[in-house]
Amino acid sequence: MHLQGSHWSSAVASADGGGGRSTPLRVDAQRNLEHVLRAAREVFGELGYGAPMEDVARRARVGVGTVYRRFPSKDVLVRRIAQEETARLTDQARAALGQENEPWSALARFLRTSVASGAGRLLPPQVLRVGVDPESEPRVPQQRHAASEAPTGAGSAAAATAAVPSQAAGQPELRLVAQPAASDEQDDAGVATLLEVVGQLVARAREAKELREDVTVADVLLVIATAAPSLPDAAQQAAASARLLDILLDGLRPRPSDH
Known part of the structure; x- marks a missing residue:
């Protein structure tokens, strides 16, 4: 498994990724979400969490903008995949x-x-x-707080750090993103x-x-x-x-x- 250096941070999750109530997705939006998640598992599995979002978009056969509409930063997508794993x-x-x-x-x-x-x-x-x-x-190690990376950063989820980013508040409102x-x-x-x-x-x-x-x-x-x-x-x-x-x-x- 290839894990390169970066921050393990939290940000705004997709509408169905936070465990709370969410607005049902359109059929095409749900299909795109499934394609993105499948592609992310494949790409991160092959290249590690340092793989760029563009690689995920290409594997999912969607535009990178579609990926960011569902996951406003790579940290959010990485977190989702890691939680499922x-x-x-x-x-x-x-x-x-x-x-x-x-x-x-x-x-x-x-x-x-x-x-x-x-x-x-x-x-x-x-x-x-x-x-x-x-x-x-067994115990979970104490995590340290660090600043979040920008969505376009090429970092990975190798470092076990947690952060509450300020980045999400400064972004324009994104459709299909409804909860933290x-x-x-x-x-x-x-x-x-x-x-x-x-x-x-x-x-x-x-x-x-x-x-x-x-x-x-x-x-x-x-x-x-x-x-x-x-x-x-x-x-x-x-x-x-x-x-x-x-x-x-x-x-x-x-x-x-x-x-």
Whole structure:
């Protein structure tokens, strides 16, 4: 996963992105929104969150103005994609907990499912930056505030920072943009939930002596990010991911000296 330097900031979200009431979109507007979100997942998955909005627009086959009408800055779009990815990973972790009785099988199932879905290429940056003590509960790192970038900036979402931008207030009113983005607290809550559920998988495997004592939740999520390479050929990508994950899973197992 390619993450380049930038600020992780909040701004004005799309009408349906903040969790509140919204005005129903026209059929063509809804179709454009779906195309933009699909294109963003593909482009950011291939190039990282540093990819420009123009690339997303080209992949969606819409004008860049259409993208900005739905997402007034790239930070807003990145936040939306990362929120969806966090929720998807959380669901996958919960499914593994509920469907596998054996601790190691549950952890391995979560990793295989997540890697196969390509989730690692879209992991929120603050997930990979989290510091987890092996003996403590997972926690979300304290975020620092920074100024937001302009919508046309080419930065990415690599730095786990949060901001309340002044930029949105100075912009002209945008159609189909009716409410503020999800708050930083809501973002943190989603990440914290993911860390908590993955933490249960890690704790169970560690208690069963099936996981190295020094492996943390952050390590497990790093495996997901590392084992999901972006290759042009789908079959080659699947084979490379499976092979790399086998190697990484073996590295998570206790060493003979640990017993």
